[in-house]
Structures are given as structure tokens and as C-alpha cells.
Amino acid sequence: MKKVLLIGKNGQLGSQLAKDASVFGLEMFPFDKEELNITDFAKVKENIEKIKPDIVINTAAYQVISLCEQNPLAAMAVNFIAVANLARICKEHHSMFVTYSSDYVFDGTKGSPNGEDDAPSPLQMYGLSKLAGEYAALQVHPDGAFVIRTCGIYGGKKGSPEKGNFVLNIMKEAQDKPAPAKASAGEEVIEVSCEQIVSPTYAVDLSRSTLQLITGGANPGIYHLVNEGVCSWYEFAKEIFTLANIDKELKPKDRSGQGFADSINRPIFSALKNTKAKALGIQLPSWKEGLSTYFNFLKE
Numbered sequence: 001m002k003k004v005l006l007i008g009k010n011g012q013l014g015s016q017l018a019k020d021a022s023v024f025g026l027e028m029f030p031f032d033k034e035e036l037n038i039t040d041f042a043k044v045k046e047n048i049e050k051i052k053p054d055i056v057i058n059t060a061a062y063q064v065i066s067l068c069e070q071n072p073l074a075a076m077a078v079n080f081i082a083v084a085n086l087a088r089i090c091k092e093h094h095s096m097f098v099t100y101s102s103d104y105v106f107d108g109t110k111g112s113p114n115g116e117d118d119a120p121s122p123l124q125m126y127g128l129s130k131l132a133g134e135y136a137a138l139q140v141h142p143d144g145a146f147v148i149r150t151c152g153i154y155g156g157k158k159g160s161p162e163k164g165n166f167v168l169n170i171m172k173e174a175q176d177k178p179a180p181a182k183a184s185a186g187e188e189v190i191e192v193s194c195e196q197i198v199s200p201t202y203a204v205d206l207s208r209s210t211l212q213l214i215t216g217g218a219n220p221g222i223y224h225l226v227n228e229g230v231c232s233w234y235e236f237a238k239e240i241f242t243l244a245n246i247d248k249e250l251k252p253k254d255r256s257g258q259g260f261a262d263s264i265n266r267p268i269f270s271a272l273k274n275t276k277a278k279a280l281g282i283q284l285p286s287w288k289e290g291l292s293t294y295f296n297f298l299k300e
């Protein structure tokens with residue numbers, strides 16, 4: 001069995017990778033942040049030397065967008081410098097290195113889903129730090145690094161330990177609103193962005209397609225892995241309300257003219273296209289199928 005050192009075992013993606021490993025013939029050695037902080041280079045080296053993994057999978061990130069703007073050094077430390085260090089140690093130990101990146105490396109001006117070969121052009125510190133991490137991984141360990149870009153991850157009963165996820169957060173917002181009969185005018189309405197176009201992705205589909213990719217003999221490099229199809233956050237929220245039988249009013253809000261409330265630039269069209277994985281026969285379900293499967297899981 002191949003050995004995998006997994007970073008971020010409590011995250012939406014990391015916890016799913018840990019569950020799926022054995023099906024792909026992999027033995028996982030999973031770590032949370034307290035057990036292995038990727039900014040602690042000595043400890044990273046010590047663990048890689050001790051476990052001698054065939055593969056290192058890094059799902060850790062500094063990814064609250066507003067915090068990245070406020071603390072660019074912290075964003076760079078986790079998303080860039082630590083990734084460069086991981087890639088270097090993996091190269092030295094002949095381990096494959098898998099790390100994740102984001103739709104936010106693009107500026108969204110293409111107006112259709114970005115493929116792996118489109119030129120990145122990040123608009124904010126998060127995207128910049130993730131792009132720096134991509135370059136580092138690929139330049140330091142060109143023969144063994146996989147950079148997987150994805151978008152709008154949701155998974156697990158609680159979502160991301162740090163920020164939940166869109167599905168759980170909007171259901172909570174809806175739950176906290178007064179019932180239509182008791183609400184004063186407009187109070188029960190939930191506004192959701194309709195100008196941002198995305199490819200929301202279920203952590204289970206991302207985990208399994210990742211493992212299929214890296215155990216299937218694919219060449220290292222950049223891959224996009226998202227659920228198929230595109231939607232606005234508003235359309236995604238509408239589908240959530242349908243699946244969850246929520247009767248609160250949902251209103252589309254177009255912020256393209258006025259900018260975002262937190263004044264951070266975001267790509268308007270940041271959906272991705274899985275060109276390279278699909279050419280290898282790796283097919284992810286549509287975003288509607290992914291969401292429906294997540295709801296079945298939440299009901300368990």
C-alpha cells in the first residue's frame with residue numbers, strides 16, 4: 001500500500017480524503033494543524049523523514065479572503081512559503097506532492113469557464129498567495145507536483161472548521177430569519193449575489209477525483225477539478241432552498257456596479273473547466289447532482 005501524509009485532516013476536503021483513501025489502495029497518515037503546522041519547517045521535515053510517504057497531500061490554506069487582505073504576510077507564509085518548503089522536501093524524498101489552489105487565481109474577465117491553460121491574474125491577496133504557491137510547487141518539484149484548482153467547496157456536517165460553507169451558512173441565515181407571517185416588510189428576505197458565476201464543488205467528488213487522478217498515472221502539473229456546469233451563487237442558493245424546503249424569500253443582488261461591501265475585488269466569472277482530467281476519463285457529476293448528494297448525506 002502506498003503511504004500518504006495528509007495535511008489538514010479536519011477540513012472539508014481533508015476529512016473526506018482520509019475516508020476515501022483505502023478504496024484507492026492508500027494508507028493515510030493524517031495530521032491536523034496542531035499536530036503538524038506547515039509553517040513549522042523542522043516538524044514537516046521530521047515527519048516526512050519518519051513516515052517516508054509516497055505522496056504528500058496538502059489541503060491546508062489561509063483562506064478567509066478578508067484576513068488575507070489584512071495579513072498578507074500570514075497568507076503568504078501558509079499559501080506560498082510553506083507550499084514551497086513542502087515541495088522542496090517532497091522532491092528531496094522522491095514523494096509526489098499534491099496541493100490545492102483556487103478559482104481566485106483568475107480575474108474572471110474571460111466570461112466563460114477558465115481552463116488549465118488560461119493565464120491567471122489574481123485580483124486580491126488570497127488569489128495572489130495561492131498563485132505564488134502554485135508557481136512554487138511546480139517550479140521546485142516539476143516532476144512530482146500536482147496543483148489542483150477547485151471552486152466553492154462544501155462538505156461535512158459542519159463545513160470548514162474556520163468558515164463553515166455556503167450551503168450550511170445560508171441555511172443558518174434562513175433559519176435565523178423571522179417566519180414570513182411574523183416578519184415586518186423586507187425583514188425575511190435573503191439577498192444573494194447573482195453576478196458571480198461559479199462551479200460549486202462537493203468535497204466527496206473532489207476527493208474521489210483527486211485520488212483517481214493521482215493513482216491513475218497522470219502526469220504532474222495543473223488540473224481543474226470542479227463539479228460540472230456553472231451557476232450564480234443566487235441560483236445555487238435557490239437549489240439549496242428547494243432541497244431544504246425553506247420558504248423564506250430569496251432575492252438576487254447584482255453587486256457588479258457598486259462593488260462588494262468589504263471592498264475586496266473578486267472575479268465575476270470564476271467557474272472552472274476540467275479539461276485535462278476529463279481527457280483522462282475523470283468525470284465529475286454536475287453541481288446539482290453534487291448538491292443533492294450532499295443533502296442526502298446531511299439527512300443521514
Ligand SMILES: NC(=O)c1ccc[n+]([C@@H]2O[C@H](COP(=O)([O-])OP(=O)(O)OC[C@H]3O[C@@H](n4cnc5c(N)ncnc54)[C@H](OP(=O)(O)O)[C@@H]3O)[C@@H](O)[C@H]2O)c1
Nearest residue numbers: 008010011012013032033037038060061100150152153160
Ligand atoms: N473552501 C473553498 O471554497 C475553496 C475554494 C477553492 C479552493 N480551495 C482550496 O481547497 C483546499 C481545501 O479547502 P477546504 O475548504 O477543505 O479547507 P478547510 O475545510 O478550511 O480545511 C483546511 C484545514 O487546513 C488546516 N490548516 C490551516 N492552516 C494550517 C497550517 N498552517 N498548517 C496545517 N494545517 C492547517 C486546518 O486545520 P485545523 O482544523 O486543525 O485548524 C483545516 O482543517 C485549500 O487549499 C483551499 O485554498 C477551497
